[in-house]
Amino acid sequence: MINNVVGLFINPNRAWRTIKDGEARIGPMYLVHVLILAAIPAVSAYIGTTQVGWTIGTLEPVRLTQASALQMTFLTWLAMLAGVAIMGAFIHWMSRTYDSSPTLSECVIFAAYTATPLFIAGLAALYPNLWLAMTVGTVAICYTVYLLYQGIPIFMEIPTEEGFLFSSSILAVGLVVLVGMMATAVIFWGLGIGPIYLR
Numbered sequence: 001m002i003n004n005v006v007g008l009f010i011n012p013n014r015a016w017r018t019i020k021d022g023e024a025r026i027g028p029m030y031l032v033h034v035l036i037l038a039a040i041p042a043v044s045a046y047i048g049t050t051q052v053g054w055t056i057g058t059l060e061p062v063r064l065t066q067a068s069a070l071q072m073t074f075l076t077w078l079a080m081l082a083g084v085a086i087m088g089a090f091i092h093w094m095s096r097t098y099d100s101s102p103t104l105s106e107c108v109i110f111a112a113y114t115a116t117p118l119f120i121a122g123l124a125a126l127y128p129n130l131w132l133a134m135t136v137g138t139v140a141i142c143y144t145v146y147l148l149y150q151g152i153p154i155f156m157e158i159p160t161e162e163g164f165l166f167s168s169s170i171l172a173v174g175l176v177v178l179v180g181m182m183a184t185a186v187i188f189w190g191l192g193i194g195p196i197y198l199r
Contacts, residue, residue, distance in 0.1 A: 041122020068196035
């Protein structure tokens, strides 16, 4: 599995073929790959917001209380797991349109591997800085989109032209899911489940 993760950055085409040819079992992969990798940005943000703090227009860094940061970490981790599951379910549903017949497990695996750059980019949260977060986040999103467009034709065994349309549909749904998660976060904040700051 680690070889597949490294391969996605070194030789994506070969890595996608290896992932496709490998035994796609949702249990072990989901536990090892998604549960652990989704924890990278959440744990990094916990450390960064409690130990380093944000400095946006203030002289002193603004930190979160440990209890608040722990709560936000757990909710962020759950949101990432839900996002991968939702995207996997959509890919599975959409695959019928393109005469492809992957299992739901394979689609969730594809979504998880596609999101790998976003998970790893979460390490930038160890040092909470707006410009660093924007730069690393932009690079991670661009590479995730690249992996999506490279991987869909291989993983779904469809022509490249159809893969482009399929990938574009997935990308659009991914943006909707992201907006939905942001709206959910705002609702939680309205209910009092939000960050508590230390100054």
